[in-house]
Amino acid sequence: MSMLQAEGVSRVLEGEVPVTLVRDIDVTFEAGEFCAITGPSGSGKSSLLYLLGLLDVPTEGRISIEDAATSSLPSDALADVRLGKLGFVFQFHFLLQEFTIRENVALPIRKLGRLAEPTALARAESLLEELGLGDKTRKYPHQLSGGERQRAAVARALANDPLIVLADEPTGNLDRRNGSIVFDIFERLAKEQGRTVITVTHDPSLAARAGRRITLVDGRIQEP
Amino acid sequence: MALNLEIALKHLRSRVRQSVVAVLGVATGVGFSVAMAALMQGSLLDFQQKLIDASPHVLIKDEYRDPPLQPAERAFAGAVALDGLKPKEELRGIKRAKSLIAGLDTVPGLSAAPLLEGQVVIRFGGKDVAATLSGIDPERHIRVSQLADDMSTGTVTNLYAAANGVIAGDGLARKLGARIGNLLIVSSPAGVVLRMKLVGLFHTGVVAIDDARAYALLKKAQVLQDRPNVINRVRIAVPDIHQARGLARRLEERIGYLTESWDEANEDILNALQVRNVIMYVVVGAILLVAGFGIFNIVSTITYEKAHDIAILKSLGFRESDVRSIFVTEGLATGVGGSVLGWGLGFTLCKILESIEFNAKWAIEMEGLPIYYDPLQYGIATAIAVTSAGVAAFLPARRAARLNPVDIIRGAA
Ligand SMILES: Nc1ncnc2c1ncn2[C@@H]1O[C@H](COP(=O)(O)OP(=O)(O)O)[C@@H](O)[C@H]1O
Numbered sequence: 001m002s003m004l005q006a007e008g009v010s011r012v013l014e015g016e017v018p019v020t021l022v023r024d025i026d027v028t029f030e031a032g033e034f035c036a037i038t039g040p041s042g043s044g045k046s047s048l049l050y051l052l053g054l055l056d057v058p059t060e061g062r063i064s065i066e067d068a069a070t071s072s073l074p075s076d077a078l079a080d081v082r083l084g085k086l087g088f089v090f091q092f093h094f095l096l097q098e099f100t101i102r103e104n105v106a107l108p109i110r111k112l113g114r115l116a117e118p119t120a121l122a123r124a125e126s127l128l129e130e131l132g133l134g135d136k137t138r139k140y141p142h143q144l145s146g147g148e149r150q151r152a153a154v155a156r157a158l159a160n161d162p163l164i165v166l167a168d169e170p171t172g173n174l175d176r177r178n179g180s181i182v183f184d185i186f187e188r189l190a191k192e193q194g195r196t197v198i199t200v201t202h203d204p205s206l207a208a209r210a211g212r213r214i215t216l217v218d219g220r221i222q223e224p
Numbered sequence: 225m226a227l228n229l230e231i232a233l234k235h236l237r238s239r240v241r242q243s244v245v246a247v248l249g250v251a252t253g254v255g256f257s258v259a260m261a262a263l264m265q266g267s268l269l270d271f272q273q274k275l276i277d278a279s280p281h282v283l284i285k286d287e288y289r290d291p292p293l294q295p296a297e298r299a300f301a302g303a304v305a306l307d308g309l310k311p312k313e314e315l316r317g318i319k320r321a322k323s324l325i326a327g328l329d330t331v332p333g334l335s336a337a338p339l340l341e342g343q344v345v346i347r348f349g350g351k352d353v354a355a356t357l358s359g360i361d362p363e364r365h366i367r368v369s370q371l372a373d374d375m376s377t378g379t380v381t382n383l384y385a386a387a388n389g390v391i392a393g394d395g396l397a398r399k400l401g402a403r404i405g406n407l408l409i410v411s412s413p414a415g416v417v418l419r420m421k422l423v424g425l426f427h428t429g430v431v432a433i434d435d436a437r438a439y440a441l442l443k444k445a446q447v448l449q450d451r452p453n454v455i456n457r458v459r460i461a462v463p464d465i466h467q468a469r470g471l472a473r474r475l476e477e478r479i480g481y482l483t484e485s486w487d488e489a490n491e492d493i494l495n496a497l498q499v500r501n502v503i504m505y506v507v508v509g510a511i512l513l514v515a516g517f518g519i520f521n522i523v524s525t526i527t528y529e530k531a532h533d534i535a536i537l538k539s540l541g542f543r544e545s546d547v548r549s550i551f552v553t554e555g556l557a558t559g560v561g562g563s564v565l566g567w568g569l570g571f572t573l574c575k576i577l578e579s580i581e582f583n584a585k586w587a588i589e590m591e592g593l594p595i596y597y598d599p600l601q602y603g604i605a606t607a608i609a610v611t612s613a614g615v616a617a618f619l620p621a622r623r624a625a626r627l628n629p630v631d632i633i634r635g636a637a
């Protein structure tokens with residue numbers, strides 16, 4: 001069984017001059033895999049990640065999660081899959097400013113509604129603790145450093161124990177040390193917890209740490 | 225749901241000044257509509273009460289709703305038109321009045337009293353004032369009217385005490401410059417002149433009555449109008465004034481004479497009050513519309529400001545309907561908050577209006593503004609405010625819910 005699969009996926013933006021973001025993508029990810037997507041700027045890395053994360057819908061081909069096709073699902077069902085099975089980390093942390101970081105992390109847990117409120121907050125705290133933010137759980141995003149915020153965003157992505165973690169240049173705004181910390185976390189998630197981690201990165205030394213590397217050029221996967 | 229509410233409230237708190245303005249807008253709308261409704265309803269009820277107190281519940285007149293068919297018209301039924309007819313002179317007055325009143329007396333709860341009403345001119349000290357003089361049977365009359373309570377000087381039975389006693393409205397007496405005990409010269413269209421002694425004054429609060437009405441014994445009025453044994457009105461009191469209209473209709477069907485209930489007799493003035501209500505609703509509607517713009521403004525602003533949050537919530541797995549409900553909740557919360565504040569404002573306004581003292585005469589006398597407190601006023605204003613808040617918020621909320629997270633996330637990168 002594959003965890004995440006793209007078959008013949010293309011995404012074309014309609015318009016007077018149609019723009020092809022990615023084309024003919026065939027790729028399969030397994031559980032426990034840690035994969036880095038690299039490629040020049042504008043090659044379609046983010047576009048591919050949005051498609052794999054069900055935030056965008058391919059114009060051709062199909063995306064399957066745990067061998068279940070997602071193409072025919074209505075937007076509410078896609079939202080539910082994102083909530084229960086996927087975790088996103090973006091280059092910008094996108095934490096909600098009005099909530100403390102433990103409340104931010106608890107947000108998807110409460111949304112999913114499987115845990116009682118106090119348990120949700122407790123889980124958020126323990127996730128933050130694992131990511132070295134145990135003493136900052138009641139702080140607001142603006143009270144944290146960039147590296148801390150990004151780690152909080154990673155904690156939020158992990159809130160509902162996702163099968164798949166998708167990250168788009170999560171270290172783009174971080175210094176080397178903090179970038180390395182985030183990759184340490186990803187490595188552990190894949191190796192120790194058997195999750196699929198897919199991250200876009202510009203940094204060759206960080207990409208080298210991933211078990212698998214995919215390079216995109218002009219919206220296509222370039223075979224090594 | 226609780227989560228969406230929490231996010232909504234945090235958003236509102238992030239824009240304190242605008243939120244406060246929107247809440248105050250709603251509060252103003254609700255406050256003023258409550259105060260206006262209380263005032264309108266209060267003055268309507270006050271007015272009605274004074275009318276009811278001063279008017280007969282039901283009045284039988286010696287008239288017909290439609291002019292009676294002339295004998296010639298009856299003879300040539302079907303003719304298109306008959307010209308130059310001289311109408312048959314009918315003796316005015318209610319016929320067989322004694323048996324009519326005796327019949328009414330048998331109905332439990334009803335009271336009936338005969339009157340002879342007629343125009344007179346009252347002269348005193350060189351002043352002539354036109355008035356309506358009603359000849360009454362005092363015992364019966366006090367059972368069908370508030371006259372006994374309305375007496376400001378003297379009593380109704382004083383009419384028996386003097387040879388030719390008359391009771392006048394205090395406004396009428398003031399116009400004449402007459403005091404109790406003065407002899408008034410009263411003349412009728414029939415040419416009879418009587419010297420009558422002013423033995424009492426009454427005050428109803430209805431200007432038209434206080435300024436132009438007088439009472440005498442029925443017998444004296446019949447002498448004055450030169451219509452012995454004739455009455456032209458029967459005044460009826462019912463235990464429940466809401467029965468008056470139905471009773472009047474049934475009576476008229478039975479006896480043929482024009483029979484009016486208090487509300488029918490005062491229909492024009494009551495309709496004028498309805499027009500006032502329309503004006504009130506327009507004003508209140510305008511205030512609430514402005515409040516709606518305030519809510520639209522704050523919710524739109526927040527949806528633009530929080531585009532990143534919307535994108536992240538959707539990427540986390542919040543549905544379109546969740547996002548919509550967050551922003552609609554922001555509108556509703558503003559509407560509810562404003563309404564609660566508006567209740568306080570409305571109640572305070574009512575108290576202030578109530579405390580204003582003045583003396584005004586417009587059809588009825590008012591010493592202050594009559595305020596009627598009714599929870600329904602608050603309920604209706606709140607329902608309208610919260611509904612319009614929901615509608616005002618729905619438009620930006622729908623737009624926000626449809627935002628494509630990918631566009632926003634790309635835009636930020
Ligand atoms: N909405 C859009 N309209 C036009 N072109 C777009 C749009 N979104 C992305 N593109 C283009 O598609 C290409 C792929 O973008 P992206 O996936 O963000 O690349 P990467 O993440 O690898 O830098 C780029 O050339 C970008 O300019």
Ligand SMILES: [Mg+2]
Pocket residue numbers: 045046047168637
């Ligand atoms: Mg990119």
